[in-house]
Amino acid sequence: MCETQGEGHQHRHLEVHRHAMEANDQVAARLRRGFAARGILVLNLISAPGSGKTALLERTLEQLRPLRVSVLVGDVETERDAERLRRCGVPVAQIVTAGTCHLEAGMVESHLAEVDQRELDVLIVENVGNLVCPSGFDLGEDLKVVLVSTTEGEDKPLKYPAIFHRAELALLTKADLAPHLDFDREELLRNIQAVHPGMKVLEVSAKTGLGLDLWLDWIRAKVGEKQSLHV
């Protein structure tokens, strides 16, 4: 408290109630309204670096036809992931964040025109490899999908609970490697359920193709749900 209160100045109490994400959330809400108006399903793929986001998309994008799919891929540096994904014959834009370790709604908004097709069914966003901050930044997506690979350790859901709480689906990637590791599948599933009871989990391998049909079916079902809301 200041001694001189009342002598030439006064103290005031201000109610503010504004939150740190509001600037991002406003852009995200605008994006979400635009996607809803056109019946576009938007997925936000989040994982630690190298869990296999790009490899999974490389193996599955072509098979989503006749659905019209576009991809936005975020990386701190390089266009490498976009170059890999363009070979699948779908529109892909690379978002180079230049140091920022997550995507923000404004980045999606400013790159959207590069991949927007007149008719678009699914927009897949591959976030920057990071299990921490991307979970807090709404990109206007319908659903978050978290990927965790068999090589990362069973305790990941307990160490990074926020993303497991927020995601709709967990993909257990690199399932082909499990026999070569001391991987305790049951423990990982238990840890996921502890953070997010009832969470849907699919086991996949981009190498052998295991489980990919279930992942594709899941996407198709979500597209169906989204389009049925769009009249």
Next chain:
Amino acid sequence: MHEMALAEELLKISDEAAASAGAEEVLRVGVGVGWLLQVERQSLAFYLEALRRDYPRLEHAVFELDEEAVRVRCRVCGEETEQAGWGFACGACGDRDVEVVAGDRLEVRDMEVRTDDV
């Protein structure tokens, strides 16, 4: 979480609120730190200290970082209950069909400011 970016947003919001109230100086900022965000409070305090030199009104402000527990509203029985950890469920009926209604934000709640008399 991204404590540096969050600190920057808190400073920007506090400074804007002070400016629009015509305040000369901010004395105290009450911040609610939602448990769900998993923000490292020490790290947030560090960045608030480091970045506030760009905001002269905030030079002497005390930032009170107050942890806010997660609260959920049950879609089955309608009760609102506080949560002690992950795996949210209604504290009244136990159902898992709940919606988070508090504890998922980092918020500038209120401030004490000094305004010069006119």
